Amino acid sequence: MxxxxxxxxxxxxxxxxxxxxxxxxxxxxxxxxxxxxxxxxxxxxxxxxxxxxxxxxxxxxxxxxxxxxxxxxxxxxxxxxxxxxxxxxxxxxxxxxxxxxxxxxxxxxxxxxxxxxxxxxxxxxxxxxxxxxxxxxxxxxxxxxxxxxxxxxxxxxxxxxxxxxxxxxxxxxxxxxxxxxxxxxxxxxxxxxxxxxxxxxxxxxxxxxxxxxxxxxxGLPKPQGAGDLGLTGDPESGDESGGDEANGGQGQDQSDQLGDIEFKDEYNSGGDQAPVAVVVLHDDYSPPTGVYYFRQSVFSQYNGRRLVQALRDDVDRDVVKRFPFQPLEIEGAPAVSERRMALRTSMGLVVDHVRPFALDSPAKIQPVRNPNPLHFQRAFEVHSHVQTQPYDELLGQLPGSADWPDDQWTHYTESPTDPRYQDIAEGLLADLRPEYRDDPLAQALTVKNYLDVNGIYSRKSAHADSADPAASFLFGDLTGYCVHFAHAAAYLYRSLDIPSRVAVGYAVEEGSRGGGSSIMIRSGDAHAWPEIYLDDVGWVVVDLAPQTTLDEPTQAPDRELQRMLGEMMRQQPGDENLLEDELRNKINLAAIAKGIAMLLGLLLAVAYTVKIYRLLVPRFADSTQQYRVAYRAALDRLAGLGVRRRYGESREHFADRTGPMAPSFVSLTREHLSAALGSKRTLDGDSVRRLATAVDHEIRDHLPPWRRLLGAINPVSWILAR
Amino acid sequence: MDRTDIDPVMPLDKSVEAEETAEISVEELVRNEAGPSVGVESSDGVEPSVGVEPSVGVEPSVGVEPSIHVEPSISVEHTAAEPALVPTASVESASAPEIDPLAEAMAVMESLRARIRSQVIGRDEVIDLVLVALLSDGHVLLEDFPGSGKTTLAKALGASIVDDLADDDIASFRRIQFTPDLLPSDVTGVSIFDPASNRFHFRHGPIFAHVVLADEINRTSPKVQSAMLEAMAEKQVTVDNQTYSLDELFFVIATQNPLDMAGTYPLPVAQLDRFLFKIRMVHIDRQSELEVLNTHRERRDIMRKDLPRVTRTQLLTARRAIDEHVAIDSQVKECLVDIAQNIRNDERVLLGSSTRSLVLMLPALQALAALRGRDYVASEDIQLLVPRVFGHRVDLAPGVNELDRVLVDAMEKPVESLARSTLRRR
Known part of the structure; x- marks a missing residue:
């Protein structure tokens, strides 16, 4: 071959x-x-x-x-x-x-x-x-x-x-x-x-x-996602459930199913390092626990197997169920006091979420203009009343609220009937100092301490198949991930009559903020944690931190990316001067580009005007001038097709070259020259025009349409013609 | 004028001839000859060879219809005009006042060309140039090797011209072989004493002819050369203080051998200036050479038998017609002058072309245009003639030998501006 x-x-x-x-x-x-x-x-x-x-x-x-x-x-x-x-x-x-x-x-x-x-x-x-x-x-x-x-x-x-x-x-x-x-x-x-x-x-x-x-x-492969906690996803379905809320209970089942968390044997938090959102703090705030908790959903209703989202409307009112379209005041939010300060945060979602999430605890949430639609799916602003006191200053509060009706108490304290929860909890309290033995927070912290010391954090576990996965975890190998820990802790709190629930969202350690005012939330930050309700304080996070972990520690966030996203969210550059310069340059460039574009447009318009004029003028020109204008129009057409006379080439020779394509052009050239150079035998104007038309037809028959189209749109063909 | 000797068959051959040569298309020729009156007569003419029409797919039958002038298509018009070829040439059938003199001149040139081409093969361009020189009253210097057909060419030309002046001693064709020992009187003629009448009689030399072949003109002494050249310039000979004028149709084809320069007297530039063209002939191509061998016998046999000849009067009339009716636009003249200026201003040129050469060039351009079937001078005429006319008049600076390059450079810009000028409104 x-x-x-x-x-x-x-x-x-x-x-x-x-x-x-x-x-x-x-x-x-x-x-x-x-x-x-x-x-x-x-x-x-x-x-x-x-x-x-x-x-x-x-x-x-x-x-x-x-x-x-x-x-x-x-x-x-x-x-x-x-x-x-x-x-x-x-x-x-x-x-x-x-x-x-x-x-x-x-x-x-x-x-x-x-x-x-x-x-x-x-x-x-x-x-x-x-x-x-x-x-x-x-x-x-x-x-x-x-x-x-x-x-x-x-x-x-x-x-x-x-x-x-x-x-x-x-x-x-x-x-x-x-x-x-x-x-x-x-x-x-x-x-x-x-x-x-x-x-x-x-x-x-x-x-x-x-x-x-x-x-x-x-669908497009989602590069990021908050894994099995179900935080991210298409908010449309979430909105739908929010709409159903007004209609009554029927749709609410769906919405509850939507955001539910499951016990899984293989917990995969998605791309660990992938950013899902960026939060800009407008005030300096260090959480007393050292962790920023961004709550998205809460699970407070015990359904006999696990905690699910509450079916009733009068509980968990501090949780926002859907993205607001206008500023939304949250009724159930705790008031600002010496325990809580107001903090404004701007959130930019890199990955879309089913619900908004906010720094604990949100009081007002409002949508804002997306500063960079290329990077952010949506943006909103939250006014949170954040906790400022450490645990020891919260001691001495009563559990729950005096305003709660009985059924709400029951709602928050209902736990599995398994007596072992009670046994463990009571056993733990035995170690507590007498003065704190009745303090709910102290009790909760004791439970937390037990789980911290004895629990083993691992994303791989084997409890999902049992009837009560939390029991399987707690009374078994104590090996599990945050959902196990949160449920076990919540059940233990509840067995001590402390109102508690499981919250799901993101937890970011303060250290990863790196001193900046922006917090990058990564998909690996997805977390579930237990909360207890203290009178006068509201929901307090009593999270667990198992001392033994079988998994590799997570990497520190990419500072560069965090800073960049934060700047993007804030719409202001890190380096003011540099960016201002850039901005000025950009504006100048834009203005120059605009000017050039306008100039080009103008030139183009002029070019087309001249081109069209030269093509059309044979129709109106005097008969004695036809030899000139009709020939010129034919030359323009040929030039548009890339056929043009070379410098120093005689018109006759050019016509001979063009002959195979347009035979009539030879005659037209001869007519033109004889009229221009003083011959006494010239054709009348109409004949010359007919000759030019014949050239046109021959070109049309000879060339493919795309070449003729190119010739027709070429604005400078009349400059090329000579 | 006596035109009876023009064979009516001639135009047909002519059209075929024209079709074969690339220089003039049939259409061109035809359209220029298509006078308003003769066009009508065309219908009864000889079968027009519509098939030769190269560019148009017109029905052959349309060609012979007299009414086709109203046809909208231009191409049809050409086809229609084609039969007009016939009556224009066979002028005897047309009434005298309506004859287009230029068309007649073209017919004369065509018949001369056809005749010479039947004898000389593969030299079409040289033939055309010789005809141009003949029609523009110039002389030609051929520079070529022995046996390249220059004598044949000259003889064919001479034989094509019929002397219709009854009583003179001027022959159609004479050949003078120049040698170093030739004397001026051998060329011009000599006065001889006649004992019977006791008087001196002038005996005309070979120069008294319509066409003179001056073979190897550089072999003879300057004395003879100058006698010859004086005759060429003045069209007269002076012997023994008696001036004898030569015929008005006095045409010299001089030759010289470019290689064998030993014992020669090269013509100085000033004398070369008297020749309109210096044509450097090259060997003919293989096909033509083969044809020369193949047709050798026939050409010898049929010479002058079947092709029409032209008379001296016709030639002179044609000269006048061309001079009067072929237009030279002012732009063309400007172009010529610019070319001459460019040549003179060129650093590579020592001596540029003279103003006389420009003057000589005008009739040559007209003749060429007519030969090509036009009644106006176009840039392609200039492009063809400038190297032939200026070539031997230009003296290049020492060390420069790219004459063609110099001329092409000098022509480029003026020709371009001439081409552009045609688009301008007058």
Missing amino acids: RRRPRGWLPSLLRAVVLSLAAGILCWQLTVPLGVVAAIIGVFAGALTADRLGRDRTSQLRSGSVLLLALVIALAGTWAARLIVGNSLIASLLGSMAAIHTSEAMLWFFLTAPTVFALRFTVHRRPLWAVAEVLAVGLAIAVGFSAHRDGMVHRPLAIGDWAWSQGIDPVLIFLGLGGLAVCLLAGMLLSEERRRRIPLHMSALVLIALALLLIVRVN
């Missing part, structure tokens, strides 16, 4: 792309010299294979060539190992030089024969080009792998540069992605002989359609 020889340029470009990909792929694996060697090796291998594959394919057997490549690779690797393995050579070269030389040799002899073999095979079996494309695709993916899990500013080399230029890096990444796709498609297409290009194109279209279909069916 003879292949059509191709130019050296595609081959060279391909070699460059492949060698760059190789450089990226082995960047992490070797010393700089090795990277250089790999790049050179790939380049040489690709070019050699192209040359061999193109010129003398018939003489060489694929098997022997591949075998030779393998032998070279093995020999090279062996030689590279020898340099560091043999003490004589190593000592002759010096240790560092030996290592570098060895790495360089190793990578050269690994990459060059590999790529050579690949390219050579591709020449024989074009299907293998897919491997090549995959390799380049992998290199691109690796190169941008830092840009995932919501790390919109990574890789920093691009993100930082973009921010310093005042450009949103997302746009740049999108552009790079498009470029990468084009590059890959180009590689795939350029490999094949021309006639297979339609096949490839249709294959690409098919793949694209398949992707589209998958996206249509499954």
Whole structure:
């Protein structure tokens, strides 16, 4: 099979792309010299294979060539190992030089024969080009792998540069992605002989359609999410449930089901590091417990197996059930007192949530303009009355509220009938000092202490199948995750007649704020915790912190990203001067761009006016001038099609050149010249116009419509005509 | 005027001839000859070869209908005009006052061209240039190798011209082979004493002819050369203080050998200026050479038998007609002057072309335009003639030998501005 020889340029470009990909792929694996060697090796291998594959394919057997490549690779690797393995050579070269030389040799002899073999095979079996494309695709993916899990500013080399230029890096990444796709498609297409290009194109279209279909069916892959706690998701269903609330109880079942948490054996908190929201504190506030709790839902009704969302309306009134469309005052919120201060926070949701969540405890919530729709799904502002006193100052309060009717007391204290809860709780109280034995907070803290010390935090557990998972956890191995701990604690509190509930939301440690005023909430921060109600104080978080954990500790948040998101939310740049400069530059640029655009528009309008005038003027012109204007119109048409007289070329010669396309143009030119140069035998104006019309028709018959269309929209054809 | 000797069959051949040559399309020729009156007569003409119409797909039957002038399509008009070729050339059928003199001149040129081409093969451009020189009252210097057909060309030309002046001693064609020992009187003629009448009689030399082939003019002494050149410039010969005027149709084709320069007297630039063209002939292509061999016998046999000849009077009339009726636009003149200026201002040129050469060029341009079937001078005429006319008049600076380049450079801008000027409103 003879292949059509191709130019050296595609081959060279391909070699460059492949060698760059190789450089990226082995960047992490070797010393700089090795990277250089790999790049050179790939380049040489690709070019050699192209040359061999193109010129003398018939003489060489694929098997022997591949075998030779393998032998070279093995020999090279062996030689590279020898340099560091043999003490004589190593000592002759010096240790560092030996290592570098060895790495360089190793990578050269690994990459060059590999790529050579690949390219050579591709020449024989074009299907293998897919491997090549995959390799380049992998290199691109690796190169941008830092840009995932919501790390919109990574890789920093691009993100930082973009921010310093005042450009949103997302746009740049999108552009790079498009470029990468084009590059890959180009590689795939350029490999094949021309006639297979339609096949490839249709294959690409098919793949694209398949992707589209998958996206249509499954939705876009959600990079972030708060895992199994059900915090994130489409708020539409949440709104729906909120609407049903007014209609009565029927829809409420659904809404309760929606936000429920389940006991699971495998708790997966989604992409741990992926940011789901950013919170900007407008005042300095340090929570007494050291943790910011953002509550989304609460579970206070015991249904015989676990706690679910309350079915009644008169409880848990401090929880917002849906995103407000206008400022919403929350009735059940605790008042501002010496125990609680007002704090304004701005929330930007990177991932949409089923319900709003707010710093404990929200008093007013209102939607605000989304400062950056590219990054935030929605934004709202919350006025929270946050707790300012530590636990010890809250001692001495009565549990629950005196205003509560009996059924509400029952609602908050109903617990499993299992007597073991009572036993454990009572047993714990035995250790409590007498003066605190009746204090609900002290009792709760004792329970907390027990669970902290004895509980083992693990995302993997085996309680979900039992009738009472909390009991299975508490009286079993005490190994579970936050939902287990929260339920067990709540049941224990309730068994001591302390009104309690389980809240779900996000818990962020104060330390991760890093001194800034913005808090980035990551999906790994999703949490469930127990709360107890103290008279005069309201709901107080008595969270658990198991001292033993089987899981890896979570990483500290990306400060850079946190700061960036916070700035975005605040709509003000971190570096005022820099940003102001950028802003000014941007404005100037925008103004200049606008001016240029207007100028261009004006020029375009003038150009089209002149063009249309010159095309139409033969209809109105005097008969004696037809030789000139009709010919000029024909020249314009031809120029629009890219057919124009060369400088210094005579009109007759130009007409002869154009003759095959428009035979009448030869006659028209002759008419024009004879009239212009003083011939006595000239046609009348009408005939000249008819001749020009004939030229028109011939052009139409001769050229495809798209070329004529291009000619028609070319605004400068009249400048090109001469 | 006597035109009876023009064979009526001629136009047909002519049209075929024109169709074969790329320089003039049939349409061009036809349209220019299509006078208002003759167009009608065309219908009864010889079968027009509508098929040769290159560009139009018109029904052949349309071509012979006299009414087609009202047809809207231009192409049809051309087809219609094609039969007009026939009556215009066979002028005898047309009444005298309605004859277009220019069309007649073109017919004369066409018949000359057809005749010479039947004898000289593969030299179409040289033939055209020679005809242009003949019609514009210039002379031609051919520079080529022996045996390249220059004599054949000159003889064919001479044989194509019929001397219709009854009583003179002027022959149609004479050939003078110049040698170093030739004397001026060998060219011009000599006075001989006639013992019978006791008087001196002037015996006309070979220069008294319509067409003179001056073979290897650089081989003879400057004395003979200057005698020859004086005759060319003044169209007269002075022998023994007696001035004898040459015929008005005095046309010299001089040749010289470019290689064998030993023992020659090269013509100085001032004398070269007397020649309108210096044509450097190149060897003809393979196909033409083969055709020369193949048709050698026929050409010898049929020479002058079946092709029409033209008379001296016709030629002179044609000269006048071309001079009067071929328009030279002022822009064309400007273009010419600009080209000459450019050549003179070029650093690579030592001596530019003279003003006389520009003056000589005008009739040459007119003749070429007419030969190409136009009644106006266009830039393609300039592009063809400038190298031929200015080439041997330009003296290049030492070390420069790219004459063609110089001329092309000099032409580019004026030709461009000439082309642009046509779009301007007058």
